[in-house]
Amino acid sequence: MNRPEEFIPYGRQTVTADDIESVVEVLKGEWLTQGPLVPTFEKAVAEKVGARHGVALNSATSALHVACIAMGVESGDSVWTTPTTFVASANCARYCSAEIDFVDVSAINGLIDTKELAAKLERARTEGKLPKVVIPVHLAGNSCEMVEIFRLSKEYGFLILEDASHAIGGRLDGEYIGNCRYSHATVFSFHPVKIITTGEGGLVTTNIDSLATRMRLLRSHGVEKEESRFIGRKEGPWHYEQQVLGFNYRMNDIQAALGLSQLKRLDEIVEERNRIYDEYERLLTGSHVRLVKRSPGCLSAMHLAIVQFKDEGKDVQRIRYESLLRKNIGAQLHYSPVHLQPYYRRLGFAEGDFPEAERYSRISMSIPIYPGLTKKEIERVVASVISVQG
Numbered sequence: 001m002n003r004p005e006e007f008i009p010y011g012r013q014t015v016t017a018d019d020i021e022s023v024v025e026v027l028k029g030e031w032l033t034q035g036p037l038v039p040t041f042e043k044a045v046a047e048k049v050g051a052r053h054g055v056a057l058n059s060a061t062s063a064l065h066v067a068c069i070a071m072g073v074e075s076g077d078s079v080w081t082t083p084t085t086f087v088a089s090a091n092c093a094r095y096c097s098a099e100i101d102f103v104d105v106s107a108i109n110g111l112i113d114t115k116e117l118a119a120k121l122e123r124a125r126t127e128g129k130l131p132k133v134v135i136p137v138h139l140a141g142n143s144c145e146m147v148e149i150f151r152l153s154k155e156y157g158f159l160i161l162e163d164a165s166h167a168i169g170g171r172l173d174g175e176y177i178g179n180c181r182y183s184h185a186t187v188f189s190f191h192p193v194k195i196i197t198t199g200e201g202g203l204v205t206t207n208i209d210s211l212a213t214r215m216r217l218l219r220s221h222g223v224e225k226e227e228s229r230f231i232g233r234k235e236g237p238w239h240y241e242q243q244v245l246g247f248n249y250r251m252n253d254i255q256a257a258l259g260l261s262q263l264k265r266l267d268e269i270v271e272e273r274n275r276i277y278d279e280y281e282r283l284l285t286g287s288h289v290r291l292v293k294r295s296p297g298c299l300s301a302m303h304l305a306i307v308q309f310k311d312e313g314k315d316v317q318r319i320r321y322e323s324l325l326r327k328n329i330g331a332q333l334h335y336s337p338v339h340l341q342p343y344y345r346r347l348g349f350a351e352g353d354f355p356e357a358e359r360y361s362r363i364s365m366s367i368p369i370y371p372g373l374t375k376k377e378i379e380r381v382v383a384s385v386i387s388v389q390g
């Protein structure tokens with residue numbers, strides 16, 4: 001009799017004995033939160049990727065939110081991102097009461113279509129409706145065309161906030177994503193499905209001092225404790241000042257300890273994910289299924305392995321997903337277009353607004369990729385993927 005084969009999820013975290021040890025040490029110590037490990041983690045990430053500042057938060061969603069506020073996004077402003085992303089990339093603009101708009105993607109990789117961005121900016125200039133911030137999303141770990149987007153930012157006067165939730169450890173032209181050479185700030189996520197994890201957590205890197213200071217203030221109630229930055233007079237040693245309306249968006253020391261421990265393996269993790277991707281590429285060559293290609297000049301962190309099929313028919317995606325599930329393989333669609341979520345439809349978006357993102361969602365499917373996925377499992381995934389409806 002055949003033994004049922006084990007379920008292979010599309011992604012999963014790896015937590016080692018060393019990671020656990022680091023967390024246990026914090027639990028035995030004095031500081032569970034607001035201790036020394038958060039700044040240590042921030043510094044380690046910033047140094048790793050080559051940025052001046054790192055600001056850690058309790059999620060990438062919070063990170064996107066405070067970054068938008070620090071960039072001055074408010075009611076009456078416009079923020080642009082792509083529909084092929086997690087809702088958080090768009091929601092951050094709405095938290096600031098700003099208008100959101102989308103730029104269509106290229107259906108072959110789900111990344112912002114830079115030509116489309118340029119054309120939309122030109123139209124927006126004539127209408128006097130240029131965005132304050134553009135949020136390019138490095139989907140699956142593949143870098144967007146940052147050199148060209150950065151050039152456009154100077155021509156049209158907007159700020160760039162990279163959503164690199166999928167991309168820590170990846171590189172563009174040999175340099176780590178997050179060094180902000182072609183942007184004003186970059187956001188990473190440490191949710192357990194991402195490259196490295198802190199349980200929940202996020203971090204913004206930036207080279208702009210004033211942005212970092214503002215984001216630090218915003219993540220902790222808008223409260224300033226540093227006397228040199230007080231607006232008023234210091235009343236006594238207990239004194240702190242709430243200077244703006246902030247939040248409790250802090251990362252804690254337990255999370256930072258896990259992050260520091262995971263960060264040590266970042267390059268190894270990215271290498272292993274790339275090896276798995278190479279294996280998929282080798283095994284899928286010649287089949288009717290194509291893997292999304294790596295961006296030119298980019299070492300992808302390979303957060304997702306996305307395959308594309310030809311048939312765009314109604315219901316085929318559901319049939320593919322279910323037939324993989326019957327074979328105990330967890331697939332996922334990254335992403336259903338954000339503009340078609342009920343909340344965004346209520347803001348006026350509709351089917352047909354971003355046809356390439358919609359097409360992308362009809363042909364693309366994420367298949368399992370994570371450190372520890374064995375050669376046998378990879379072969380099982382490939383056999384199942386090839387057998388589903390094209």
Ligand SMILES: *Cc1c(COP(=O)(O)O)cnc(C)c1O
Pocket residue numbers: 058059060061062085086088089137163165166189190191200201202
């Ligand atoms: C996961 C993710 C986020 C949100 O990250 P959290 O840390 O869960 O808040 C934002 N953008 C993208 C593209 C993501 O994949």
